[in-house]
Amino acid sequence: MRALRLTAWGETPTLAEVERPAPHGAEVLVRVEATGLCHSDLHVIGAAPGNLPYRLPFTLGHEVAGRIETLGPDTDGVRVGDRVVLYGPWGCGACDRCATGRDNYCDRRDTLAWHGAGLGRDGGMAEYVLVPSARHLVPIGDLPADQAAPLSDAGLTSYHAVAGLRHALAEGATTVVIGVGGLGHLAVQILRATTAARVLAVDVREDALALADRSGAEFGTLVRADTAHVLRERSGGAGVDAVLDFVGTTQTLELAAGVLRPGGELAVVGSGGGHLTVSKPGVLPPGFRLSLPFWGTRPELAEVVALARSGAIHVETERFPLSAATEAIDRLRGGRVRGRAVLVP
Ligand code: NAD
Ligand code: ZN
Ligand code: ZN
Incomplete structure (x- = not known):
């Protein structure tokens, strides 16, 4: 064969x-x-x-x-x-x-x-x-x-990552999906199908944002210098409840940490090899939670x-x-x- x-x-x-x-x-x-x-x-x-x-x-x-x-x-x-x-x-x-x-x-x-x-x-x-x-x-x-x-x-890993966030995703919660590729476009759909959360999407490609839109995201934005600001505004100002990072570079991890509100949670799925410094006191929001879901x-x-x-x-x-x-x-x-x-x- x-x-x-x-x-x-x-x-x-x-x-x-x-x-x-x-x-x-x-x-x-x-x-x-x-x-x-x-x-x-x-x-x-x-x-x-x-x-x-x-x-x-x-x-x-x-x-x-x-x-x-x-x-x-x-x-x-x-x-x-x-x-x-x-x-x-x-x-x-x-x-x-x-x-x-x-x-x-x-x-x-x-x-x-x-x-x-x-x-x-x-x-x-x-x-x-x-x-x-x-x-x-x-x-x-x-x-x-x-x-x-x-x-x-792509489906199972996204589903498992979303399931792990469930306590952060009460009615009206806002989530961000970073990287709307094979996994990310299913994560958007799974968030829409299994939670009441609002979904914002981030990518470096216009066609990925179009896919996010078709998948049910409320809003999508390209990665730019002011992306964290744009996402915070969209969340209502306080920041978002959860971020699913399907890229995992230092850039996306820092973006994620920068848009979370107190008590927010970051699930790192992407194997981008980036680093995020955990220090207390530090810049991470109080109550910050981190998970590394696998499959x-x-x-x-x-x-x-x-x-x-x-x-x-x-x-x-x-x-x-x-x-x-x-x-x-x-x-x-x-x-x-x-x-x-x-x-x-
Ligand atoms: P993919 O290539 O299909 O999608 C990645 C998406 O991220 C693309 O749309 C790309 O344009 C976007 N992107 C790239 N750089 C970006 C940036 N700096 N900011 C925002 N968006 C960016 O990849 P995939 O198959 O969906 O896999 C995603 C990641 O998840 C990979 O690192 C993969 O190895 C990892 N993965 C992890 C698990 C796990 O169990 N934890 C399972 C499967 C895949
Ligand atoms: Zn895989
Ligand atoms: Zn075993």
Whole structure:
């Protein structure tokens, strides 16, 4: 089968012919229908040698939807032909976090680092993907694959981040979403669908702000010298209740801290490598709370799928054949993807 293999750190992955895997034990083989391209894939591809605990080569792709092709002899609860989305953080399966569907916070972080789909383990930018256990599969019914695949990270991570903010989001609360790309445009929709909060959006691209508008944001602004001021004015003057930062550079972290009102909360999702200094006393608002949400839980993935099936959220996608993966990667790197790029084998 064809698979997009990362063979050297910092080098563009290449499409190669590899053996189609066969499921053993509790494993399940899924025929891939669509796989999302995440900005994290760019972070992984561009990582310096030794920075990530993954052994090369492996197949990329951690946002995967498809149809069950073959079952290992010890699987149960799923059938050949079922359409599914993959829950991507493959934890140890034995700790209390994994036992309650929170593999994303598996206690065996060393294990988790090795076990993510497309993150050290062969993922879904291929014709087939081998899943270690049926517990990582969530049914999608007749949801189109290009809608379902991005739910497993862009949707799930945004949903989990919003769920973590809920105490800051009372009726009339104002939120800011920084970075309206694959994750951010779904965060805007999830805020609108699951909270009563007002949503303001920030990006460096006009077309991303147009997407924010289509996704239900009340107002969008480009990053400029006076952005913090503009957002504060929009909030009514006191500042906003919560910020979701899908960029995570020093610039966006400082913008976020600068627009929060007392008691406000910042969720940093973007892996931009920025820094924010915590000091007391200091410039952070009193009562400031910070979270670093990572991916989401398996029950939350089922909830995100249900939201999408109800029509409450819709992924804006650009489709590419798997053979054009390099073009999709170049476009994402250049900030030229609207919503989520999805690869179709
Ligand atoms: P994306 O490229 O689709 O979207 C990023 C958006 O941010 C784009 O619209 C871009 O124009 C905008 N942007 C870039 N610089 C900006 C700036 N300085 N100010 C405002 N907007 C800016 O990326 P994505 O796939 O949505 O991923 C977003 C980030 O989240 C990445 O860093 C990714 O690695 C990270 N991520 C984290 C998790 C997690 O579990 N914490 C999961 C998935 C992705
Ligand atoms: Zn991702
Ligand atoms: Zn675990």
